[in-house]
Each structure stands twice: as C-alpha cells, then as structure tokens.
Amino acid sequence: MVYLDHAATTPLLPEAIEAMTAELTRVGNPSSLHASGRRARRVVEESREVIAEAMGARPSEVVFTSGGTEADNLALKGIYWSRRSADPARTRVLVSTIEHHAVLDSAAWLAEREGATVEPLAVDEYGRVLPSTLRAAIERDPDSVALVSVMWVNNEVGTVQPIDQLSAIAREYGIPFHTDAVQATAQLPVRFTTDAMTITGHKLGGPVGVGALLLAKGLDPVPVQHGGGQERDVRSGTLDAPAVAGFAAAVGTAVSRRTAEATRLAGLRDSLIERIHKEVPGAVLNGDPVDRLPGNAHFSFPGCEGDALLMLLDARGIECSTGSACSAGVAEPSHVLLAMGADLARARGSLRFSLGYTSTEADIEATAEAIGPVVERARRAGAV
Amino acid sequence: MTLRVLAAMSGGVDSAVAAARAAEAGHEVTGVHLALSANPKSYRTGARGCCTLEDARDARRAADVIGIPFYVWDMAERFDRDVVQDFVSEYAAGRTPNPCLRCNEKIKFQALLDRAIALGFDAVCTGHHAQLADGELRRSVDLGKDQSYVLAVCTKEQLAHAMFPLGDTTKADVRREADRRGLAVADKPDSHDICFIADGDTKGFLAGRLGAEKGPIVDTSGEVLGEHEGAYAYTIGQRHGLRLGRPAPDGRPRYVLDISPVTNTVTVGPREALDVHEIVGERPVWLARPAEEPFDCQVQLRAHGEVHDCTAELGGDRLRLRLDRPARGVAKGQAAVLYAGDQVLGSATIAVAVPSMV
Numbered sequence: 001m002v003y004l005d006h007a008a009t010t011p012l013l014p015e016a017i018e019a020m021t022a023e024l025t026r027v028g029n030p031s032s033l034h035a036s037g038r039r040a041r042r043v044v045e046e047s048r049e050v051i052a053e054a055m056g057a058r059p060s061e062v063v064f065t066s067g068g069t070e071a072d073n074l075a076l077k078g079i080y081w082s083r084r085s086a087d088p089a090r091t092r093v094l095v096s097t098i099e100h101h102a103v104l105d106s107a108a109w110l111a112e113r114e115g116a117t118v119e120p121l122a123v124d125e126y127g128r129v130l131p132s133t134l135r136a137a138i139e140r141d142p143d144s145v146a147l148v149s150v151m152w153v154n155n156e157v158g159t160v161q162p163i164d165q166l167s168a169i170a171r172e173y174g175i176p177f178h179t180d181a182v183q184a185t186a187q188l189p190v191r192f193t194t195d196a197m198t199i200t201g202h203k204l205g206g207p208v209g210v211g212a213l214l215l216a217k218g219l220d221p222v223p224v225q226h227g228g229g230q231e232r233d234v235r236s237g238t239l240d241a242p243a244v245a246g247f248a249a250a251v252g253t254a255v256s257r258r259t260a261e262a263t264r265l266a267g268l269r270d271s272l273i274e275r276i277h278k279e280v281p282g283a284v285l286n287g288d289p290v291d292r293l294p295g296n297a298h299f300s301f302p303g304c305e306g307d308a309l310l311m312l313l314d315a316r317g318i319e320c321s322t323g324s325a326c327s328a329g330v331a332e333p334s335h336v337l338l339a340m341g342a343d344l345a346r347a348r349g350s351l352r353f354s355l356g357y358t359s360t361e362a363d364i365e366a367t368a369e370a371i372g373p374v375v376e377r378a379r380r381a382g383a384v
Numbered sequence: 385m386t387l388r389v390l391a392a393m394s395g396g397v398d399s400a401v402a403a404a405r406a407a408e409a410g411h412e413v414t415g416v417h418l419a420l421s422a423n424p425k426s427y428r429t430g431a432r433g434c435c436t437l438e439d440a441r442d443a444r445r446a447a448d449v450i451g452i453p454f455y456v457w458d459m460a461e462r463f464d465r466d467v468v469q470d471f472v473s474e475y476a477a478g479r480t481p482n483p484c485l486r487c488n489e490k491i492k493f494q495a496l497l498d499r500a501i502a503l504g505f506d507a508v509c510t511g512h513h514a515q516l517a518d519g520e521l522r523r524s525v526d527l528g529k530d531q532s533y534v535l536a537v538c539t540k541e542q543l544a545h546a547m548f549p550l551g552d553t554t555k556a557d558v559r560r561e562a563d564r565r566g567l568a569v570a571d572k573p574d575s576h577d578i579c580f581i582a583d584g585d586t587k588g589f590l591a592g593r594l595g596a597e598k599g600p601i602v603d604t605s606g607e608v609l610g611e612h613e614g615a616y617a618y619t620i621g622q623r624h625g626l627r628l629g630r631p632a633p634d635g636r637p638r639y640v641l642d643i644s645p646v647t648n649t650v651t652v653g654p655r656e657a658l659d660v661h662e663i664v665g666e667r668p669v670w671l672a673r674p675a676e677e678p679f680d681c682q683v684q685l686r687a688h689g690e691v692h693d694c695t696a697e698l699g700g701d702r703l704r705l706r707l708d709r710p711a712r713g714v715a716k717g718q719a720a721v722l723y724a725g726d727q728v729l730g731s732a733t734i735a736v737a738v739p740s741m742v
Contacts, residue, residue, distance in 0.1 A: 308503060311414070311455050381502035384495075 002318040002363045006203075006295060006356030007155055007183055012246070013205035013357070019249035020207060023242035030239050031230060040241045047248030054255040055185075055199070055214060057192040063213045063231045064239055064247075068182040068200035070224075071213035072102035074235060075178040075196045076149060078221025080110050083146040083176065085222070090146040094137050096121040096129045096161075097339035098154050103180055104335075107149070121150065126288040127159035127340045135169050142173045149177075152184035152197075156323040156336040156352055157287030158296025160188065167194045176219055182211070186254040186356070187262050187294045195219050199251070201243065205357060206250030210243035254357075265294040265355050268364055272297050272353060275368035280375045286337060286350060295355035298323070300342065304349040304378035312374040313351075318367055323352045349382070387506040389413045389547060392492055393447060393454070395439030397562045397569045398511025398550060400446035404565050405549040406509045407450055413509070415447035415454040418496065420463040421580065446567050459495055466490035468580055472593045475616040478645040479717025482687060483578055485534045488512075493542040500545075507547045515551030515726075516543060521671055523726040526554040533687050536721040536731040539669055587617040599648030601628065604641070604657065612650050615643050621658055621713025628652070639713070641739075659710035659740040665703040665720045665732025672729045682723045683707070685714050685734065696722060703732040710740050 003011070028040030045059070052059040065071045076093070083090045095107045097120045110116035119137055121129050129150050138145055148170045153160045163179055170177040178196040186204035190197075192214045200211030215221070215234070227236030254261075276283050276299060284300040301309060306322035313320060323334050333347035353367065389411040391403035407413040417440050440456055447454035467487050474481035497508050513524035514532040521543060524530040538546070550558055555574075562570035581589045596614040603609055610628040612618065622640040632638050632654070639658055642651040663685070674681075678697035683705055685692070693708040705720060714737040722729040 307455060307457070308499075311453070312503065314453060315414070377502070377504055381499050384498040384502050 002366045003358065004318065004320045004353040004355060004363060004367065006359070007352060007354035008321055009202045009208065010186075010205050010356050011358050012207065013250050013253050015253045016201075016206050016246040016250040020242045020246035023245045026241075028241065030241055031228065043241050044239050044244050047244045050248040050252045051199075051212060054251050055190070055192045055197075057214050058217065060232070061192065061214050061216060063215050063234050064244055065211050065213055065235055066209055066237075067202070067211040068100075068180065068198050069102040070235075071198040071200070071211050072100070072149075072178075072180055073106050074213050074221060074224050075198060076103060076106035076147070077110060077114075077224050078234070079147045079176050079178065079196065079219065080114065080116060081222035082220055084114075087143075089144050091116050092141070092145045093118045094121055094134065094145060094148045095119075096123060096150045098123050098127050098129075098156075098159075098336045099149065099151055100155055100180060103149050103151070116146065121148075123159075123339055125341055126291075127154050127157045127286075127336060128288060128291070129161055129166060131162060131165045131169055134166050138169065138173055138175065142175070145173070145175045147176045147178060150179055152179050152181035152190060153188065153293045153296075154287065154336060155183045156334055157298045157340070158183075158293035158354075159288040160184070160291040160293065164193065170195075183293060185251070185258075187258055187265060189258070192216075196221075201247040201250055204250050204254040206247040207243050210240060210247045212247075257357075261357060262294040265359065268355055268359055268361065269294060269297050269353075271361075272355075272364045272367060275364065276371055279368060279372040283375075284346065286340070286342070293354075295359070297353045297355075298350065299353075300337070300346040300350045301375050301378070302345065302349060303382050304375055305382050306348055306350050308378040308381050309349070309351050309374060312377055313367075313370060316370045316374070318370055320367075321352045321354070323350060387411045387547075388504060389507050389509050390496070390500040390503075390505040391415045391452070391509040392496060392511075393417050393443040394511070394575075395442035395446075395569065395572075396511065396575060397559055397567070397572055398513070398555075400443070400450070400511070400567045400569050401558050401562050401565070402509055402511040402547075402549045403447070403452065404450045404561075404567070406547060407452055409549075411509075413450075413452045414505070415443065415450070415452050416496070417443040417454070417456045418463075418491070419456050419458045420460055420491075442569050442572065446569055449566055449568075457496070457499070459491060462495045463487070463491055463580075466495070471578075471580075472590065474717050475590055476594055476645055477717075478615070478643045480619055480715035481717045482534065482719060483580070484687070485537050485719055488535055489537045489542075493538050493546060497542060497545055507545045509547040509549065511550055512548045513550055513555070514548050516546060516548045519543065519671070521728040522551070523723075523728075524551050524553075526556075529555045532723075532726075532728050533684055533689075533719065533721050536671070536728045537669055537719060540671055543671065587614075590614070590616050597648055599650070601626065601650045601652055603632075603638075604651060604653045609638075609652065615645055615648050615650050618643055618650050620715040626652060655712075656741060657739055658712045658714075660712070660714040660737045661707050661710050661740045662738040663705040663707070663711075663714060663720055663734055664736035664738075665705065666701065666735040668698065668701070668703045668730055668732040670730040672724075672727060674724075674729065681729055682725075684721045684723065685711055686718045691723065702735070 028036035030041040030044045048059045048062045093107050093116045107118045111118045167177040176195040179194050180198040181190050182200045182203045184190045195216045197214040202208040282302050286298045337347040389406050393399045393415045471483045512531045513529040515522040523532045600608045601610040618640045638652040641653045678695045682691045683694045695706045697704045719731045721731040
C-alpha cells in the first residue's frame with residue numbers, strides 16, 4: 001500500500017501510541033479534586049506545556065478542542081462575537097477564498113445568522129493572499145473589521161501564505177488575526193506569532209479527535225460550547241486525557257524533527273513532481289512552485305476526471321485524494337482551484353499527493369510507475 | 385472467468401445482493417452509486433424516490449460489508465438531460481414515457497457502461513430482476529418483480545456487457561439472502577413510482593415544468609364537455625378526476641381516449657373506445673429477431689401490464705402489431721415489448737394505437 005494522503009490524516013507516531021496507551025488504562029477526570037483527578041490533570045497540564053513549548057506559546061494560551069474544525073469554529077464565531085459586543089460596528093470578517101470549509105462555512109454562517117459581512121480575500125494564480133490585498137481590504141474601513149483569518153498553508157495545493165506579513169498588517173490596526181495551521185505544523189517553522197492559531201493532532205502523527213486553539217492572552221472569545229467551564233471558560237467539556245497526551249507527544253516529536261523532515265520530504269516531493277512531469281507531459285502543477293508545503297504535490301491532468309484517477313490509483317494500491325469531497329461523496333470542483341482562476345476542467349481533473357513521515361522513495365517510484373497508464377485510461381473515460 | 389465488474393448500487397436491497405453475488409462468484413467488483421439529483425434530499429420519505437444522501441450511505445455501507453471498493457459518480461447532468469427533460473418533453477408531446485426504461489437505455493447501460501468500459505471494466509452489474517444468459521434476456525422467476533420490460537430497450541451490444549445476478553431468485557429470497565449476508569438494507573422498502581418525483585405528485589411536477597394551460601375536454605364528436613388544467617396531466621384510460629359537468633347520454637363513465645398537446649385538447653369517450661387491435665411501434669430494438677415475418681409472439685404494453693398474443697411484422701423501420709384480442713388503454717410513448725414465452729425478442733416505442741371501433 002502506498003499512502004500519499006497525509007493531508008487527510010497521518011498514521012499515529014509510536015510516541016503518540018505509547019503516551020495514549022499509558023493513559024488509556026487509568027481513571028481520572030482532570031477536573032476532579034482527588035488523587036486520580038490530580039494525576040489526570042497533571043498529564044493534561046504537562047501536555048499543554050509540551051505543546052506550548054513546541055509552538056512558542058504560553059501554556060495558558062493553549063485551549064484544547066476536539067480538533068481543527070472546532071478550533072476554527074471557536075476562533076471565527078467566538079472572536080467575532082466578542083469583538084462585535086465590544087463595538088457593534090465591527091461586523092466585517094476577512095477570510096481568504098481558499099480557506100478550509102471549517103473557516104469558510106463558519107464565516108458564511110456568521111453572515112447568514114449574525115449580521116456579519118464576509119469579505120473574501122482574493123488569491124493570485126498560486127493561491128497566495130498578497131499583503132496588499134489584505135491591506136486594501138482593511139483600509140476600506142479599519143474600524144469595522146472584527147477579525148481576519150488566513151490559513152498558514154493551503155490544504156489542497158500546499159501554497160504557503162505570507163503569514164508574518166499578513167498578521168503584521170492586521171496588528172497595525174489592532175485587528176485579531178487567526179490562522180489555521182493544521183497542515184503546516186509538522187513541516188514548516190510555525191511559531192505562535194498570531195493572535196489565534198488552529199492546530200490538530202491527526203495531521204502530525206497524533207490521534208483524531210483532539211486539537212487546540214492557541215489564543216493570545218487577552219483575547220477572550222465568546223464560548224461556542226457551554227458547560228463546566230474548562231479551558232479558561234472558553235471551551236467546556238471534560239478533557240480526553242489519553243488523546244491530549246498523544247497529541248502532545250505527536251506535536252513534541254513532529255516539531256523536534258520538522259527541519260530535517262522538511263528537507264527529506266521536499267526531496268521526495270520534488271522527485272515525484274519531476275517524475276510525473278516526465279510520465280505525463282501535459283500535467284500541470286498547481287500551487288506555488290517554490291513556497292509550498294514540503295509534502296505536497298498537487299496536479300491537474302487535462303482531459304481526466306479526478307475521481308476516475310483516484311479510483312484507478314486506488315485499484316493499484318496507491319492512495320491519494322482529489323482534495324475535496326461533499327457529504328454524498330460526489331466530487332465537487334475544488335473551490336481552491338477555482339479561486340486561483342482555474343477553469344472547471346482543470347479544477348475537476350486534479351489530484352493531491354501528500355507525503356508525510358512514513359513516505360519513502362519506494363512510494364514515489366510506485367506512483368511514478370502507475371501514473372502514466374492511469375492518466376491514459378482516465379482520459380479515455382473522460383472523453384466518453 | 386474473472387471479470388472486472390462495476391456494480392451499480394442504488395442503496396437498495398437488490399443491487400446490494402447483486403453486487404455481493406458477483407463478488408462471491410469470484411469477479412473483481414467495484415461498487416458505484418450514481419448521484420442523479422443535483423440537490424439530493426437527506427432522507428427517503430416512505431417508499432418513494434431514491435438517490436438521497438441516505439441511499440448513498442446505505443450503498444456505501446453495503447459495499448463495506450461486501451468488502452469491495454465504492455465510489456459515487458455524479459451523473460446528475462446526464463440524468464437530467466436524458467431522463468428528466470425527456471420525460472417532460474414526452475408529456476408535452478402527448479406521450480406517456482417510462483423514465484425507468486429511459487434510464488436503463490441512456491444512463492445505466494450507456495453513460496455508466498461507456499465510462500466503465502473506458503476505465504477498464506468488463507461489465508456492469510445491477511439488481512434488476514431479469515435473467516440474462518448467452519445474450520438471451522428472460523423474465524425473472526419472480527413474475528411479480530420481473531423487470532425484463534424496462535430492460536428490453538437495451539441493445540444486444542449493451543446487454544453483452546450487463547450482468548443481472550438476481551434473475552433466478554424471488555424478491556423474498558433476495559431479502560432473506562441480504563439478511564443472511566449481514567446487509568442492513570434487507571428490510572428497506574421497495575422503491576416505487578418515479579425516483580425524481582419524490583412526493584409522487586407527477587401532475588404537480590409536470591405543471592411546474594410545463595405550466596398549466598386550460599383547454600377543452602371533448603367527446604369523439606368534438607363536443608366540448610368540460611375544461612382541463614393542462615392536457616399532460618391526463619393519461620390514456622384515466623377515468624377519475626375528469627370533473628365533467630354533464631353525464632354521458634348513456635349514463636356510462638367516460639375515459640380519456642386521446643391527448644393532443646398541439647390543440648391542448650383531451651378527448652374522452654366510452655370504455656370500448658379504448659380498445660386497440662393494432663399498434664405501430666417505432667425505433668425497434670432486436671435481441672432475438674425471428675428469421676421470418678410475420679411471426680406470432682406475445683406483447684406487453686406497459687410495465688407490469690398484461691400480455692397479449694399478437695402477430696408482428698416489420699415494415700421499414702416500423703413494427704406493426706396485430707393483437708388477437710383487444711388491449712385497453714394503450715399509451716403512446718410506452719414500450720411494446722415482444723416476448724416468446726419468457727424470452728424477450730425485442731421492443732419498439734408505441735407511436736400509433738389504432739382503436740378497434742373507428
């Protein structure tokens with residue numbers, strides 16, 4: 001099996017399995033006052049410290065959630081509500097057109113139900129938000145902006161956003177800046193330099209079902225989820241100590257290895273890109289050719305349907321993704337590619353290969369060998 | 385021989401068991417659910433419709449239990465063009481189409497089959513209740529569930545790549561087998577009616593697409609008896625819902641005899657006037673064409689309709705059928721399917737139904 005879908009989810013790191021396994025057999029609610037509770041709380045708080053240290057944040061800035069989607073929802077809705085209640089004029093939400101649906105749909109919901117005006121930040125042909133685009137959007141009326149959200153790296157095409165520049169612009173105007181960094185943390189030098197940042201376990205070798213919103217001190221979003229007042233009163237709910245422990249072990253491990261891993265993955269990816277160009281002369285690499293996630297290779301294959309390519313590769317034991325799917329499993333043309341100015345055919349005929357810590361030379365070799373005949377067959381099917 | 389088989393899986397019990405049988409027979413099976421609606425509803429309402437998200441999930445769940453790969457293919461555009469719009473325009477032309485038949489002809493055994501072949505599959509497998517062996521299409525052993533009628537529009541070439549594993553089994557046994565195989569769809573209700581008209585209101589659906597223009601209801605002499613609200617809302621042989629002010633002179637009920645969209649006129653008359661002795665079919669398709677003509681055979685004139693003995697003869701591209709005994713309420717646009725016993729010989733689309741009493 002060739003697994004090239006690390007952007008969807010990653011295999012668990014042995015370090016994460018070990019940390020979780022140790023915790024799974026123990027009882028204790030981290031909020032309980034007795035010995036078992038104290039023991040569980042210690043695990044959670046030490047995990048928080050590991051993550052904070054790895055991300056360059058304070059432990060108190062780590063708010064555990066059930067994953068990336070919840071963290072994005074909390075950032076968008078919670079910060080919008082608190083900013084608007086401090087000043088009712090703040091109703092503009094600036095988000096890039098290539099965000100994950102967890103951000104896009106949260107913003108759309110705020111527009112539909114909470115009086116927000118969502119202003120999409122356009123991207124260039126590589127899927128990048130230019131600093132001038134953000135500045136122009138803010139300057140139309142700086143006082144009415146509730147928050148800005150731009151992802152660190154795009155989950156489909158792998159383009160890295162100029163987050164330092166973008167967040168600096170927002171800071172000039174005192175506007176909170178959120179970034180979804182779930183795809184970036186394991187492979188790029190991500191530090192918590194923005195006001196809010198989403199990270200998640202299962203994109204970097206940790207378990208599914210746990211993530212965090214890093215929240216700068218002083219930024220107090222209105223809670224989305226109410227209850228026992230855990231996590232700074234921002235996110236209620238009993239913490240899952242085994243998952244949190246596994247998450248922290250994965251973050252610690254991934255971050256400590258990421259410089260070397262980035263070099264290794266970029267090498268594998270570049271050889272995959274080169275081989276695909278050789279096997280399929282018409283293939284188009286999407287996303288920024290230089291500023292891209294080390295593990296991401298995203299192509300359009302003219303004349304093919306992405307789901308046909310996916311099926312044919314799957315049948316040969318090569319697992320990748322078309323990048324987006326809706327609930328019925330029907331492949332929709334990628335909103336990311338469309339936002340980058342691709343036509344429908346290019347948006348439909350695309351595949352994402354995402355590499356991670358288990359990827360090897362042999363995976364690249366197998367994919368390169370399969371891609372030619374697969375594209376040829378998919379072209380025949382695309383023509384009927 | 386191991387074939388690469390694409391199993392069309394609707395989310396119902398029949399297609400699930402058909403896929404399971406194909407896999408058990410040693411074929412390399414891949415399940416595909418066709419998304420046919422651009423805006424699928426979340427849940428089925430009763431026995432009507434299909435292609436909801438719930439159906440897609442049911443199909444996926446069945447594929448997982450069988451242990452085969454599963455994908456959803458979006459054929460909503462093709463379905464809308466070749467089946468839904470065809471359905472509407474056939475009604476607009478005064479004919480009564482059968483959309484299931486059109487779906488088999490244009491979607492399952494054309495769009496889907498062509499794509500499957502191009503992708504390297506050898507055959508498309510469905511849960512239709514019909515028997516197919518050595519190129520011969522026969523009725524299912526379960527006559528109540530037999531679907532050979534809606535498959536009879538397919539050509540030999542299309543059926544050469546088709547696989548119907550359920551033809552030798554009754555529906556009740558299919559359900560038992562699904563249960564035995566651990567397929568959760570075992571007791572899912574059968575689908576009825578037209579899948580893209582989920583509420584079953586064909587009249588309302590057509591009114592929405594074609595508008596509802598009032599016009600006269602006349603008798604065979606041309607005398608106006610009443611007013612209708614859109615000629616397409618009526619079907620040949622319909623008795624109820626005519627809302628005629630005056631009873632017939634003989635006091636007997638009247639039936640819809642003819643629908644003319646050009647003049648927007650619905651013609652009614654006595655029951656005997658529905659009797660048809662002769663039918664002309666167009667666009668004949670042959671699966672087993674008898675060597676000599678004319679030939680005696682049986683003909684079925686609508687889905688689950690009765691079977692009539694007849695004599696068939698081909699003149700040019702038109703098939704002429706003389707019925708031994710009259711058929712009642714023959715609708716243009718339906719298929720006339722010819723059988724020799726349980727074997728399908730061929731089919732044609734009913735273009736003219738000549739009344740017995742002129």
